[in-house]
Amino acid sequence: MRRLLLLLMGVVCIAFAGFAQTRSVSGMVSDQSDGNPLAGVNIVVKGTNLGTSTDTNGRFTIDVPNTANTLIISFVGYTTQEVQIPAGNFVAVSLVPSASELQEVVIAVGSRGPQRTITDTPLPVDNLNIRDLTSTGQITFDKTLQYRVPSFNTVNTPVNDATSLFDPYEIRNLGPSRTLILINGKRKNLTALVYTQTSPGRGETGADLTAIPIDAIKRVEILRDGASAQYGSDAIAGVMNVILKDRYEGTSVSVNTGSTLKYGGFGYGVSYNSGGNVGTRGFINYHASFQHQELTNRKDKIDPDRDFIDLTDGSLNARNGVNAFLARFPDGLNKNGTPENTTARFLINSILPLNDNTEVYGNAAYVYRKTNSFANYRQPYWRIDQGLLHKRIPGAPDYTGDDYTGGPNGAAVQAAFAADKAAGLYEGYIGYQPTFDGDLTDYNATIGLRSADLGGWKQDISLTVG
Known part of the structure; x- marks a missing residue:
């Protein structure tokens, strides 16, 4: 022991x-x-x-x-x-x-790193592959980014006129004109649409992200911070570089369909992606797709008191008109929801080697979209049509008020309205529904020549139109 x-x-x-x-x-x-x-x-x-x-x-x-x-x-x-x-x-x-370490962000934007987000660089860089995008279940490129990229937001605004053609987007609450969109490292064209309504990006324009088909994308690199010193003033919010599919690995066909539970909105689509290889480095990859989305209509009951205060002249006739009209049409005949939308896309991406050090590259895309959206319904106690959009139904209710003097010609309109009302023109008048029919054609193309190791120099000359 x-x-x-x-x-x-x-x-x-x-x-x-x-x-x-x-x-x-x-x-x-x-x-x-x-x-x-x-x-x-x-x-x-x-x-x-x-x-x-x-x-x-x-x-x-x-x-x-x-x-x-x-x-x-x-x-x-x-x-x-x-x-x-x-x-x-x-x-x-x-x-x-x-x-070299201070310039890591430049290397990361064009990197092939498999990680979801590169966090060991001075600025955050997201790297998304096709599986990251398709796993969201969304059918448009902008909506997939909303589910995958922090600080990226896109808003569906179905009653904002031309905005219905494609939704505005933003990074870090900065509008669409503040984010630079690249396709294979080259600038994508901006659209001709300027957002004029009370929507995100008002007074700005931007690139149409919905024009880029998801199945044609290999990966997406997103720099979520200002890069205007390197790329220019349109990169204040960040830079998005979309890398298209390149070498042919097989043909793919995908079909999607879906609908809301009780508000309509049935949609369906089909996409086809194929191509071929040219030698050991060359390729041609092409994509074609079609998508149709029917109207969704989520109708809610309107508060008569609120409409009386906001939309009428406050007269007794207006009060009676509001109560009677909304008793007959509780939803005010509004159509609120995603508009009907039909889109066709075609895209091609290619590289053709000329020798071991030189190659010709290019990509092109064409998009056609047609949409039909609805503005707020013009109830009879809110707007009149001066007999242009309806026929009188003798003995039917008159839901109009007393005063329609708004606008530059208010006095003349009011005088005509008073005479028409006394004659019974507005008997049976139930208002009207403004619509917006939009047609969009968008195309962009890039062709270029690049070479490497020619006397220690690298050359890249390209032309981009859209």
């Missing part, structure tokens, strides 16, 4: 002796370019998991084993250094800024 006790005491003494064989090392880390101290620099004892970081004054203290003789000093944007521990146990280090 005594021998066992002595053995245990010996082990404890050896352990304490081992723990005691350390020494304290301190130091300071600064920027070589200006001499300022660096906070948050990583200090690691080489060959161990012991480490610390510098304080706000660039200073640090760490206990290291007596056998350790090297510290690893690293910091983002600076070249990593290995420093020998001197006999005085004080280390003074000046880190050299690393130009």
